[in-house]
Amino acid sequence: MxxxxxxxxxxxxxxxxxxxxxxxxxxxxxxxxxxxxxxxxxxxxxxxxxxxxxxxxxxxxxxxxxxxxLVPIVAEEVWASGVTYERSRDARNYEATDGKLDATTFYDKIYEAERPEIFFKSTAARTVGPGQEVYIRSDSNWQIPEPELGLVINRDGEILGYTIGNDMSCRDIEGENPLYLPQAKMWKNSCSIGPAILLAESVEDPYNFDITCRIYRNDELIVEGKANTNQLKRNFDELISFLIRDNEIFDGTVLLTGTCIIPSNDFTLLDGDQIEIEISNIGVLKNRVKLPNNILV
The missing domain is CATH 3.10.330 (Vcp-like ATPase; Chain A, domain 2)
Structure with missing residues (x-):
């Protein structure tokens, strides 16, 4: 349901x-x-x-x-997890080392560490729903969507349902310095969720969601990637336990669980692109990309 x-x-x-x-x-x-x-x-x-x-x-x-x-839930806070898939670790290494894939970085360490990467992603005012525009930053030249399964949880960390999230990201800003992560992840309309919430009781196996991301430019499909949540390095209880540890969250908080679909390294989003993220049994989240005029970033 x-x-x-x-x-x-x-x-x-x-x-x-x-x-x-x-x-x-x-x-x-x-x-x-x-x-x-x-x-x-x-x-x-x-x-x-x-x-x-x-x-x-x-x-x-x-x-x-x-x-x-509309957004299926007005989440006061949206949090996100990083480097939860091997593909994400490799992409982050590429950003941080100017393409030297044999270099070891802190991304390798966090991939293997007990403590996961969890960061604050968005507020209700910054989050948009299906059919609304997601914005790209004016000071970044390497931007991508990050299609992710979202957990809708209560203040005790219980999973109420599952949704689709788009964690818009600036690869160049994050790669330049890890301390720039908030700027690489959070700005106006930098997060979208929807189109629905699949009640937790309706899900037999949350580690078997098929995820597909498609990006269209001038009505032409230019990027398509597929993944499955069975590729996750960490389980959901583990991520939630660190989010709520010594932390107070709201009922209806959304926790994005990381991405395994990353476009090629020569790709960046442009004004007018159309992003479609589909997760089995949840639906398709569609958002058009916009570079706003005179936006404060």
Missing amino acids: RIIRYLNEHSKATLAAVTNEGKVYPLPQEGLIELIQQANAQNVSPLSLVEFTISKSKPIQYSVENLSL
Whole structure:
């Protein structure tokens, strides 16, 4: 069962459930967290509460593709994990050593270390949803999307569901100096999530999600990459445990789990590119790239 948010005919944000058959049922709750809280109060699972609710109602006449989708959850904070796949480690080494792949760097060390790389990625104000524009920085010449599985968690670190995330990144800024990581990762519209949240109960094996990233330029497919979460170096409980260690998080926090799909080293995003990130059973997150005029970065 997938959970979405969309603008209804009265331009009101509406929570809804999407069945495996693609039927959309509006829900009475304002958001996912309220749904979870009501399920807990009734001592039932979120999936059971949704199934009971939609059994008493009728679907709307529109399909998901015809709706004006919003971010599936307004996450006060989005965090991200780095160097969780071997491919990511190799790419970070390339950035940091000017292409000397035989050099050993701190990225090799963190790949093998007990403590993972976890960094603050975005706030609700910086995060966009499906169909919205993601921005590229004006002071970077090497920028890419990073397609990632996102964990939607509560303040105790329990996984509530899974979504798609795009961790926009500046490879040249990060490669120049690791202390520049916040600038390489966080700016206006530098993160997108959506289009849906797949309830955790609906997932048999979270380490078997197929991930695909496609980038179009002038309607031509110029980049396509595929991966699977079974390639992860670290498991989700491990990442979450370090995020919440001596740290207070919010219900509905999103933790991005790292990428295994990185375009070739001669590629950079340009204004007008279209990014599509697809994860099996969750959907396709689509965002157009824009270099804003007079943006403060």
